[in-house]
Amino acid sequence: MNLLGPAARQAVSDAEDQVGPVPFLAVLSGWCEAVNDERDLTPVRRNVVTLTARLTAHLPWICEQPWVTDFEAEIRDLLRVVQGITMTRPRRVPLPGVRCPSCTGLTLVREDHSGWAAECGHCPAVKLDQRDYEDLVKAQACRVPGAAKS
Numbered sequence: 146m147n148l149l150g151p152a153a154r155q156a157v158s159d160a161e162d163q164v165g166p167v168p169f170l171a172v173l174s175g176w177c178e179a180v181n182d183e184r185d186l187t188p189v190r191r192n193v194v195t196l197t198a199r200l201t202a203h204l205p206w207i208c209e210q211p212w213v214t215d216f217e218a219e220i221r222d223l224l225r226v227v228q229g230i231t232m233t234r235p236r237r238v239p240l241p242g243v244r245c246p247s248c249t250g251l252t253l254v255r256e257d258h259s260g261w262a263a264e265c266g267h268c269p270a271v272k273l274d275q276r277d278y279e280d281l282v283k284a285q286a287c288r289v290p291g292a293a294k295s
């Protein structure tokens with residue numbers, strides 16, 4: 146229901162009768178109305194594509210607003226709900242044998258679509274691009290006793 150939207154001919158504009166997560170359309174249109182009002186914009190059609198396009202187009206401005214943390218939390222919740230419904234949660238693939246440079250745990254993972262080559266499952270600040278990850282692998286391989294020296 147959240148993904149498909151209400152069956153009523155007209156969009157449900159509030160979520161007062163809703164049980165469970167707020168419908169996507171209500172969340173997106175609420176934020177779009179805030180952007181429209183504050184930026185004096187003409188409202189767009191009320192569907193997921195047009196609403197997300199409006200919000201995306203104004204994202205740099207949204208990021209400067211004092212309510213950006215609320216916006217981020219609600220959009221993150223939407224994403225979490227979508228991933229749960231569609232079973233498209235990103236995979237976390239363990240990267241065995243390489244220690245985290247911060248906590249030294251064998252906790253490095255590669256997560257689908259994250260844009261990072263490696264992240265620590267425990268240290269939120271540890272995010273390595275491909276080059277940093279390869280350097281880390283080489284540095285740790287050199288420390289393994291009996292490793293061949295070239």
Ligand SMILES: [Zn+2]
Pocket residue numbers: 245246247248249250252265266267268271
């Ligand atoms: Zn760590």
